[in-house]
Amino acid sequence: MGSIHRPTESELEILQVLWSHGPSTVREVNDALNDGRDRETGYTTTLKLMQIMADKGLVKRDTEQRSHIYEAAVGEADVRQGMLRRFVDTAFRGSATQLVMEALGQHRADSEELEEIKRLIEQIERRQAGDDLPTQ
Secondary structure, three states: OHHHHHOHHHHHHHHHHHHHHHEEEEEHHHHHHOOOOOOOOHHHHHHHHHHHHHHHHEEEEEEEOOOOOEEEEOOOOHHHHHHHHHHHHHHOOOOOHHHHHHHHHHHOHHHHHHHHHHHHHHHHHHHHHHOOOOOO
């Protein structure tokens, strides 16, 4: 994710629309952004943001049709991982342990969530044990 620009909060909202709705026109994205909001985002604001995002490489623009179609050029998982990595580095000095401890301290996990966390830890341990096997 090194070459991908960091999306701003507004850019991330647009990406989330594109990830969930697929390729869309500016009007469709703008309508989705304004759905259920008290304060509307103007069409020209959304258009300008999406043009900037195309310049940054966050979205691709198909100009074959009269209404340009935009689609996400970056994957949701890649963006999420990059944002999380930066967050852990800056807020927790690179310590995933501190992040987890803070999250669990602030949130009362139910037994189902705790079981899921245990499964994840076991999965990571198995993967790391496999990494330690000598290669032939």
